[in-house]
Amino acid sequence: MNLLPIADAATTRRLTWRLLTRRPWAPAGVAALFVIAAACGLAAPALLGVIVSTVDSDGPAGTIVAAAVGILGAGALAAFLTAYAQAAMARLLQNALADLREDVFATTLRIPQASIERAGVGDVLSRVSGDVEAVGEAVSGVLPAFTSAAFTIILTVTGLGVIDWRFAVAAALAAPIQVLGLRWFLGKSGPMYRRVRIAEGERTGQLVEAFEGAGTITSLGRGERHSARVASASREAVELSMGATKVMARFWNRVNTAEFVGLASVLAVGYWLTSSGLAGIGMATAAALLFFRLFDPIGTVLAEFDELQKAFAGLSRLFGVLQHKGDPEVDGGWTGSAGRLEVRNVSFSYTPGRLVLDDVSLTVAPGERVAVVGASGSGKSTLAALIAGIHPPGEGRVLLDGEPVETGRAAASGVMLVTQEVRTFSGTVADNLRLASPKADDAALDAAVRAVGADWVGELSEGLATVVGEHGVALTGEQAQQLALARVALAGPRLAILDEATAETGARAAKRLDRATAEAVGGASALIIAHRLTQAAAADRVIVMEAGRIVESGAHDELTRAGGPYARLWEAWTRHARGTAVTSGGSGTG
Incomplete structure (x- = not known):
């Protein structure tokens, strides 16, 4: 399985910064709010030191009252500004995430089908769901709290240095333990979280495959086999998650050790300075309280690295999707x-x-209509997929007007594929039609609908504005195929590939759809993978395939007289058609 690309760390950081600076003044404004909030938070330890010094020196009571009022006011202002700054940052990040989500979704739709198949549906689904969720959780709470804590740490350490540089040095003794512990944690957890995300993607793929094929699995009695696959994928994901939890527990042991060393050092320096007369008890108290105040923000920063690692792993996978070379948007027409x-x-x-x-x-000459026929498994649909740029040829070349048809970018060359698996998307009839030509006006939509004989559109309650699909009017197979052919008429491709596009209909509907196909294709070149040989009989030329090779080519009349593979297919087809006509009371097959 070839997974979609995953961006490296440097690329992820660069693209994240570019995403945030789409609104250049917002990050600066948010940073200013965090600085002011952190500065207000420093007032409480400093004013407590003033109170201790005043009491120790039998100072005036008014100083104590003023300091207490200052503590209350600074605390309230710090709480308000911190909450406001975190909310502002959350809005900034949510907007950036919304941009990223839209970019990833748009790119995913343009990734060649072959790449999606090689990567597996689980990889794609886990990125646009699980990875987006992990980043969203970080954006909502983790990053605002992390940023607030980081600003508090910086200003608090600065405050310690202002009181006395020796307090800052004592506090810094905890830093090596914290840094080494964090480096160890990042080195262990980063790759582990990436493996967890990949394992969860594999589990999702196994679940999707089991759900989609439940009927076949049950009928073949292979339920236990597929259950074992899902269980194996789930077990791997759980084991990796448990391993990550053990790493995090060992990391917190290092954090607690660092806090003990730092606080003990600050208290020891405070005792020495006050004993030597180099600092007052109020200064020592303020320094100890400042360092103690660091416990929560340092714990927050170190703890949130765990969630940030998950979010960063998700970001690297999302940005990896953006690195994939996808099919550019084509405006149709x-x-x-x-x-x-x-x-x-x-x-x-x-x-x-x-x-x-x-x-x-x-x-296929310009404007020529060529039908490809052959037994199931002869390679017809695979040939159509290669010409449509879904898969790259293993050997050889596919050219349109002398230019290579690039895998995943065939639409840009004017190649349009319609298969028998017709999709009707939730939305209006107009929305479904404008997939082929987004700028088409209602007059153009009406013309395309009439061209393919979809008169029923005018009979709907709201015409082109009628909602169809899962949440609207349910369309018949014939109606859905008419919409697909109307898209062809709107797009006006240079080469239309119809892979058994009208195969899943009855005889009478097939006649109407054959006429609709001719109108939709118009003067374009056409390659028709023919399910019914009446389509081949109406084509300019017929190609017969067997076992992945072309065994015959020529006009219908020429091949029927030749007595070769096509003649045998035609004879079997007409015999089957006569039998069907007798059984159905003479309705015929066309």
Whole structure:
């Protein structure tokens, strides 16, 4: 399995900064709020020191009252500013995350299908769900709290130095233990969290596969086998998570040791300075309280590194998606001249050593309609997928007007694929049609609908504005295929590939859809993967495939007279059609 790219640490930091500075003044304003809030927070230890000094020297009671009022006022202001700063930062980060989420989603839609298949659906789903959730949790609470604590630490250490530089040196004795503990933790936890995210993606993939194929799995009696796969993937994810928890517990032992060393050092220096007459008891009290005040913010900073590691791992996977070369947005409406398709000596295999296409070459002249027929498994749909840029050829080349059709970027060349798996998206009829041409006006939509015979659109309660799909009007198979063909008419591709696009319909609907197909394609070149041989009979030329190779090519009449593979297919088809007509009371198959 080839996972989608994961951005390295340097790239993740660079792209994160670029994302935040899309609103350049916001980070500076938030930083200013945190500085003011942290400065207000320093007032309480300093004023407590004033109270201790006043009591020790039998100073005036008014000084004590003023200091107490100052403590209350500074505390209230610090709490208000901290809450406001954290809320402002959360808004800034949420806006940045919304931008990132939209960028990732848009890029995911443009990633070539082959890349998605190689990566596995679990990898993609875990990024746009689990990774976004991990980053969202960090944005909502972790990063604002982390930033507030970081500013408090910086200003508190500065305050210790202002009281007496020796207090700052004593407090700094805890730093090596904290830094070494943090380095150890980051080195252990970072790779572990990345493995956890990958394992969770694998588990998601196994669950999706089991749910989607539940009917087949049950009918074949393979439930235990798939349950064992899900259990194995879940067990791996849990074991990795437990390992990360053990690492975090050992890290907190180091943090507690650092706090003990730092506080003991500050108290020892305070005792020495007061005993030597170099500092008053009020200064020593303020210094001890300042260092004690560091416990919470330092604990917050170190603790939140755990969550930040998870968020950073998620960010690297999200930015990795953005690094993937995706198909650019295409506005539809190519309306260029019909393209000339050339497939030159193309071979392809999904697994090494098992060729699905073997040295296939063909040409579709501008405006020509070529039908490809053959038994199931002969390679027809794979050929269509390669021409449509879904998979890259293993060998050979696919050219449109002499230019290579790039994997995942065929739409930019004017190639449009319609398969039998037609999707109707939740939204209005107009929304579904504008997928092919976002700027098309209602008049163009009406023309496309009429061209493919979808008169039923006008009979809907709100016409083009009628909501269809999961949360609206349910469309029949024929109606959904007509919408797909109307998209072709709107887009005006240079080459239309119809992979059994009208296969899942009855005989009468098939006749209507065949006419709709002809109207939708218009003057474009067309490659039609034909399920019904009536489609082949109406084409300019027919290509017959067997076992991944082209075995015949020519006009319908020419091939039926030749007595080869196509003639045998046609005979079997007409015999089946006559039998169907008799069974259905003469309705015919067209």
